[in-house]
Amino acid sequence: MEIVVCVKPVPEAESRLRPDAAGTGFDPDGVKFVLAGYDESAVEQALLLRQAVAGSTVSVVALGPAARVDEVLRASIALGCDRATAVEAADLPLADPVATGRALAEAIAALGRHDLVLFGKQAGDDEEGLVGAATAEALGVPFVGHVIDLRPAEGGGRFTFRRSVERGEERWEAPLPLAVGLQQAWNDPRTATLPAILRSRKATIGRRAAAPAPASSGSSAPVRFALPPPRQGAKMIEFATPEEAARKLVRLLQEEAKVFP
Amino acid sequence: MVDFSLSAEAESLRDLARKFARSEMAPHAAECDRGPRFPEEIYRKAHELGLMNLNVPSEYGGSGLGLFDQCVIVEELAYACGGMTTSIIANCLALEPILLGGSDEQKRRVLEPFCASYHLASFCLTEPGGGSDAGGLKTRARRDGDHYVLDGEKCFITNAPHASLYTVFATVDPAARHRGITAFVVPRSAEGVVPGKDEEKMGHRASSTSTVRFEHVQVPAADRLLADGEGFGLAMRTLDQTRTPIGALATGIAQAALDHAARYALKRETFGKPIAEHQAIQIKLANMAQAVHAARFLTWHAAWTIDRGGRGTLESSIAKCFASDAALHVADEAIQTFGGYGYMKEYPVEKLLRDAKLTQIYEGANEIQRTVIARELLRGYA
Ligand SMILES: Cc1cc2nc3c(=O)[nH]c(=O)nc-3n(C[C@H](O)[C@H](O)[C@H](O)COP(=O)(O)OP(=O)(O)OC[C@H]3O[C@@H](n4cnc5c(N)ncnc54)[C@H](O)[C@@H]3O)c2cc1C
Numbered sequence: 204m205e206i207v208v209c210v211k212p213v214p215e216a217e218s219r220l221r222p223d224a225a226g227t228g229f230d231p232d233g234v235k236f237v238l239a240g241y242d243e244s245a246v247e248q249a250l251l252l253r254q255a256v257a258g259s260t261v262s263v264v265a266l267g268p269a270a271r272v273d274e275v276l277r278a279s280i281a282l283g284c285d286r287a288t289a290v291e292a293a294d295l296p297l298a299d300p301v302a303t304g305r306a307l308a309e310a311i312a313a314l315g316r317h318d319l320v321l322f323g324k325q326a327g328d329d330e331e332g333l334v335g336a337a338t339a340e341a342l343g344v345p346f347v348g349h350v351i352d353l354r355p356a357e358g359g360g361r362f363t364f365r366r367s368v369e370r371g372e373e374r375w376e377a378p379l380p381l382a383v384g385l386q387q388a389w390n391d392p393r394t395a396t397l398p399a400i401l402r403s404r405k406a407t408i409g410r411r412a413a414a415p416a417p418a419s420s421g422s423s424a425p426v427r428f429a430l431p432p433p434r435q436g437a438k439m440i441e442f443a444t445p446e447e448a449a450r451k452l453v454r455l456l457q458e459e460a461k462v463f464p
Numbered sequence: 465m466v467d468f469s470l471s472a473e474a475e476s477l478r479d480l481a482r483k484f485a486r487s488e489m490a491p492h493a494a495e496c497d498r499g500p501r502f503p504e505e506i507y508r509k510a511h512e513l514g515l516m517n518l519n520v521p522s523e524y525g526g527s528g529l530g531l532f533d534q535c536v537i538v539e540e541l542a543y544a545c546g547g548m549t550t551s552i553i554a555n556c557l558a559l560e561p562i563l564l565g566g567s568d569e570q571k572r573r574v575l576e577p578f579c580a581s582y583h584l585a586s587f588c589l590t591e592p593g594g595g596s597d598a599g600g601l602k603t604r605a606r607r608d609g610d611h612y613v614l615d616g617e618k619c620f621i622t623n624a625p626h627a628s629l630y631t632v633f634a635t636v637d638p639a640a641r642h643r644g645i646t647a648f649v650v651p652r653s654a655e656g657v658v659p660g661k662d663e664e665k666m667g668h669r670a671s672s673t674s675t676v677r678f679e680h681v682q683v684p685a686a687d688r689l690l691a692d693g694e695g696f697g698l699a700m701r702t703l704d705q706t707r708t709p710i711g712a713l714a715t716g717i718a719q720a721a722l723d724h725a726a727r728y729a730l731k732r733e734t735f736g737k738p739i740a741e742h743q744a745i746q747i748k749l750a751n752m753a754q755a756v757h758a759a760r761f762l763t764w765h766a767a768w769t770i771d772r773g774g775r776g777t778l779e780s781s782i783a784k785c786f787a788s789d790a791a792l793h794v795a796d797e798a799i800q801t802f803g804g805y806g807y808m809k810e811y812p813v814e815k816l817l818r819d820a821k822l823t824q825i826y827e828g829a830n831e832i833q834r835t836v837i838a839r840e841l842l843r844g845y846a
Binding site for chain 2: 274277278281394395396397398400401403404439
């Protein structure tokens with residue numbers, strides 16, 4: 204089985220973002236881009252499935268400026284992915300999921316066979332969750348999002364999985380080829396070992412230029428990027444016993460926050 | 465042109481160490497300090513990730529890192545817990561004599577099985593009669609046919625109660641002083657190897673330290689490193705390699721102290737404003753930041769010198785001595801910044817002071833480092 208995972212370089216969680224000069228995005232200078240969030244689960248699940256289905260390989264694909272995609276691809280190789288493709292796009296309108304999906308689909312198609320295409324259910328930064336569906340559409344492959352417990356069905360060629368929906372849970376079965384937005388892998392994402400990290404630095408990364416954005420893209424664009432206002436009014440309660448903390452908290456809720464009469 | 469930036473490779477190693485330090489070590493640091501508890505499960509995990517035998521070449525199953533990369537990792541680990549870091553890097557110290565003095569056959573025979581799974585090793589130089597004056601050590605090694613018989617006692621030996629392998633320095637001729645010192649590799653399983661009970665320590669309490677007695681221990685001559693009398697030089701060359709990471713360890717403690725102090729200073733208010741707006745506290749923080757930067761860059765410089773093939777005796781002594789003094793000072797100032805809270809065990813900074821103190825003592829006390837620095841320095845003027 205040929206498994207492809209698409210991963211997005213996103214700012215490290217602890218990054219302190221600042222608006223850029225134009226004020227329409229954040230300034231990437233000094234920001235570290237990493238593999239994170241649901242994408243880590245997608246990589247983990249791909250590696251677990253490779254183990255479960257003999258003869259499988261895992262390819263990882265990332266789109267963006269070269270330096271950024273390189274880091275997440277090397278991180279994915281360090282975790283165990285077999286090969287990596289950088290889809291270099293210095294100035295593709297990154298906010299456009301349709302253009303991103305088309306560029307990813309072209310790169311995936313160029314890899315050859317692709318039975319299962321995995322995505323995180325949404326990116327760790329904008330959390331849009333649209334690129335998986337857009338890529339699947341461009342590839343002509345069905346897409347299902349919010350997937351957990353993805354497993355090869357008996358007999359092969361099909362997969363079973365679950366989706367948690369409001370007030371319940373759906374159980375699905377679907378044939379390959381299939382694209383999936385993953386909510387959770389079978390277990391927590393693994394940590395790459397030091398020797399694997401060293402090897403990943405020397406791995407070869409396939410490179411291609413992103414397909415140009417379709418004419419329709421760019422019709423919408425962010426106009427302003429601003430940081431949330433600093434939080435105000437936090438108050439630390441000093442206390443010796445839990446009872447004292449509770450008493451002081453109730454008094455503050457009544458007298459200052461006026462939540463209770 | 466010098467370059468003070470980390471390579472992408474060093475950065476990815478730092479990220480691994482940081483992730484491990486913050487998610488696996490830090491949450492248990494206070495509890496292991498209080499216990500004290502030797503968190504073997506954390507050390508096992510460090511081994512699994514390749515964070516343990518950093519200096520051992522990959523052909524023998526280690527991580528094969530140069531000193532610079534080791535220092536980058538050690539600083540991150542020590543940021544979370546100095547004591548755990550001491551135990552994690554003790555293997556580097558214990559195995560370095562084998563790397564420097566072992567034959568190919570010895571390296572293959574000893575290091576491969578050792579590194580293949582989780583094992584601890586201890587470096588046994590210090591004795592109750594003295595650590596600084598290593599040339600005067602008393603543990604005897606008597607040749608008897610195709611083996612030696614070891615008798616004596618070592619003290620303050622990191623990881624000794626848990627180690628499966630010891631590198632031991634003993635003398636074949638006490639009258640010859642340092643010219644009689646000879647190095648051996650001794651498995652824990654050898655009859656007559658008796659580790660003592662864990663010492664109760666001021667800091668580094670997640671690490672374990674004890675005596676080791678050698679009671680008539682038979683060691684095959686094949687497990688001697690180099691020749692009779694070449695052990696002292698081997699010990700000194702070992703410490704030339706491992707001193708620099710102690711600078712990194714101290715830097716990690718100092719950085720943690722600075723971070724705690726700066727965050728606290730922004731939150732704590734007196735006289736109607738955060739203490740970070742009082743100039744006295746600003747000066748403290750500014751001085752602490754200078755010390756941390758200088759400690760880090762002296763350490764990097766020593767590591768870089770040695771990675772380029774230099775012996776680095778002067779540079780590593782400067783780095784270890786300066787960084788450890790800086791760590792103690794910065795931890796002290798962090799406590800002062802916290803005021804009374806800093807003195808309480810409930811807050812993390814008093815541990816940093818206790819942990820920082822050791823870095824001035826082990827791997828060559830700072831008095832000895834200053835002696836070395838002066839000797840190396842004056843050589844250039846004589
Ligand atoms: C927690 C811990 C872990 C350790 N781990 C190990 C280990 O794994 N393996 C190992 O072999 N050792 C280990 N040591 C031992 C450590 O390296 C020694 O404690 C250190 O070298 C000092 O030796 P000493 O304690 O005998 O002090 P001494 O040598 O007795 O020195 C006492 C004081 O006198 C000073 N002094 C001594 N000689 C001179 C001189 N010529 N000029 C000026 N001042 C001098 C010293 O600097 C010190 O301040 C450890 C120690 C501790 C506390």
